Amino acid sequence: MSRTTFFEVEVLDGRTRQQLCFLDKVEPHATIGEIKSLFHKSYQQLYPARQDLKLDPKGKSLRDDDVLQNLPVGTTATIYFKDLGPQVGWTMVFLAEYLGPLFIYLLFYFRAPYIYSHQDVFTSSPYSVVTLACACHTCHYIKRLIEAIFVHRFSHGTMPLRTIVRNCVYYWAFSAWLAFYINHPLYTPPSYGDMQVNYALAIFVLCELGNFSIHVALNNLKAEGGPKCRRFPHPTKNPFTWLFFFVSCPNYTYEVGAWASFSVMTQCLPVALFTFLAFIQMTIWAKGKHKTYSREFKDYPQLRMPIIPLLL
Amino acid sequence: MSAPAMGTTKTAHSDVAPKKKRGPGALATAYLVIYNVVMTAGWLVIAVGLVRAYLARGSYHGLYYSIEKPLKFFQTGALLEVLHCAVGIVPSSVVLTGFQVLSRVFLTWAVTHSVREVQNEDSVLLFVSAWTITEIIRYSFYTFSLLNHLPYLVKWARYTFFLVLYPMGVTGELLTVYAALPYVQKTGLYSVTLPNKYNFSFDYHTFLILTMVSYIPLFPQLYFHMMRQRKKVLCHVEEYKTE
Numbered sequence A: 001m002s003r004t005t006f007f008e009v010e011v012l013d014g015r016t017r018q019q020l021c022f023l024d025k026v027e028p029h030a031t032i033g034e035i036k037s038l039f040h041k042s043y044q045q046l047y048p049a050r051q052d053l054k055l056d057p058k059g060k061s062l063r064d065d066d067v068l069q070n071l072p073v074g075t076t077a078t079i080y081f082k083d084l085g086p087q088v089g090w091t092m093v094f095l096a097e098y099l100g101p102l103f104i105y106l107l108f109y110f111r112a113p114y115i116y117s118h119q120d121v122f123t124s125s126p127y128s129v130v131t132l133a134c135a136c137h138t139c140h141y142i143k144r145l146i147e148a149i150f151v152h153r154f155s156h157g158t159m160p161l162r163t164i165v166r167n168c169v170y171y172w173a174f175s176a177w178l179a180f181y182i183n184h185p186l187y188t189p190p191s192y193g194d195m196q197v198n199y200a201l202a203i204f205v206l207c208e209l210g211n212f213s214i215h216v217a218l219n220n221l222k223a224e225g226g227p228k229c230r231r232f233p234h235p236t237k238n239p240f241t242w243l244f245f246f247v248s249c250p251n252y253t254y255e256v257g258a259w260a261s262f263s264v265m266t267q268c269l270p271v272a273l274f275t276f277l278a279f280i281q282m283t284i285w286a287k288g289k290h291k292t293y294s295r296e297f298k299d300y301p302q303l304r305m306p307i308i309p310l311l312l
Numbered sequence B: 001m002s003a004p005a006m007g008t009t010k011t012a013h014s015d016v017a018p019k020k021k022r023g024p025g026a027l028a029t030a031y032l033v034i035y036n037v038v039m040t041a042g043w044l045v046i047a048v049g050l051v052r053a054y055l056a057r058g059s060y061h062g063l064y065y066s067i068e069k070p071l072k073f074f075q076t077g078a079l080l081e082v083l084h085c086a087v088g089i090v091p092s093s094v095v096l097t098g099f100q101v102l103s104r105v106f107l108t109w110a111v112t113h114s115v116r117e118v119q120n121e122d123s124v125l126l127f128v129s130a131w132t133i134t135e136i137i138r139y140s141f142y143t144f145s146l147l148n149h150l151p152y153l154v155k156w157a158r159y160t161f162f163l164v165l166y167p168m169g170v171t172g173e174l175l176t177v178y179a180a181l182p183y184v185q186k187t188g189l190y191s192v193t194l195p196n197k198y199n200f201s202f203d204y205h206t207f208l209i210l211t212m213v214s215y216i217p218l219f220p221q222l223y224f225h226m227m228r229q230r231k232k233v234l235c236h237v238e239e240y241k242t243e
Helices: A032-042 A090-109 A128-151 A161-182 A193-225 A239-245 A250-266 A269-296 B006-010 B026-057 B064-077 B080-087 B094-113 B122-146 B152-158 B162-187 B204-235
Strands: A007-013 A019-026 A051-054 A076-083 A087-089 A158-160
Touching: A007 A032, A019 A032, A032 A051, A087 A090, A087 A161, A090 A128, A090 A158, A090 A161, A128 A161, A128 A193, A128 A250, A158 A161, A161 A269, A193 A239, A193 A250, A239 A250, A250 A269, B026 B064, B026 B080, B026 B122, B064 B094, B064 B122, B080 B094, B094 B122, B094 B162, B122 B152, B122 B162, B152 B204, B162 B204
Parallel strands: A007 A076
Antiparallel strands: A007 A019, A051 A076, A087 A158
């Protein structure tokens, strides 16, 4: 004698309202994630990460961990489907976005053929700052790759393919553009010489260390808390994390600092432009994050600004 | 480009399906009416100027000079529309409107004004005429819409004339940029070469070529968007009978 009432789930296309799939004998405690897997069985191409399921075609998307019987549906649930397009896992995303600039810059540093004039192929710059800049740029992206593989934990599983292509074009093109000038045979070293380079380098290194410390701190926060317990980041014993007293997103602060010091170190306008655009984007993200924190936590520190201490 | 600002087809004075109206307040509406009336008048001045100059000279040649000042004034004045979107009294995208206005301002100042030798080209007349007719219709459309009294003729014109005017304007613009190329290359206009203190270079000649190339993906998108808008707006009139 069965006491469980099985659910029936019909999946309709969100736009055309055509029935795509009918699932019967679905367990009441089945999650949306499990329903996505069942749907995937009928449509090989549409793996779960590509599926966007909703109860109302204009409403919010259902989460993978939502349980069927807790949703406002009768025993026959109507769910609307939308194809999010090809998705790529976050780790792959970062690999693509970071390996590009890494290798592209090196192509320019070593003056590969067809970039500069024929007599400059495989020559090297007489200026030490050029080699230093290459080291900084390369280390920056190696650090990012290490973080992407070992440190970051991602809340969403994937990113749409279109977005990655767009991001990669942006990162790759920009790094090519700035590498072109820094490694150019007609490159002019900084006006204030070694002093300018060394001070800028020192700040660059500090900002990279700071950025890394923040990523580790954020990662530990996720590890300790688990998905249900949400806490906001605090300063720790590491002095680099003390920036948390002043800003919500010190990782972005340090990132801007690193690129700004790189601009000063190379005295290269394209780098400054890249820094500026990155600053705008990260400010937008920081403001969003700051708002989320402020709304979610009643005891959120008043002193904190999104990205620049006391200012922005 | 010469297309009427794409984003502004979804304005508060929406004539498509009844949408949630986030319209401007009374003061903003008054301001916008004045703005649109002034712009309509301005472009009418340009239109009249062109006709009078043609009748006086008897040829199409060199008409640019007769309307140079009002063209610069009123086309540059359109930058205010970006502000309108930013402030929120016009519910269009800042980015889209900005892009449209900037491309017009670019052609007016950075090409036609800056490269004197192209000012005599017939292609300049081609895009100026296209812009003039388009803008007169567009600004009167907004004026009437804001006053909630949009004659069908104006709506029809807004969504029909572009079919000819848009390609006409684009052709004029492209030909003008193309005509400017040799002069830009020769004089190195707006270009910066290496070596310099900030390790930067900019070749305006290449930039102009890239601008021309960018028309290839952009023009069809905007054109077909307007065609879709046309279908939506003009073919649903029977259903809603708002006028």
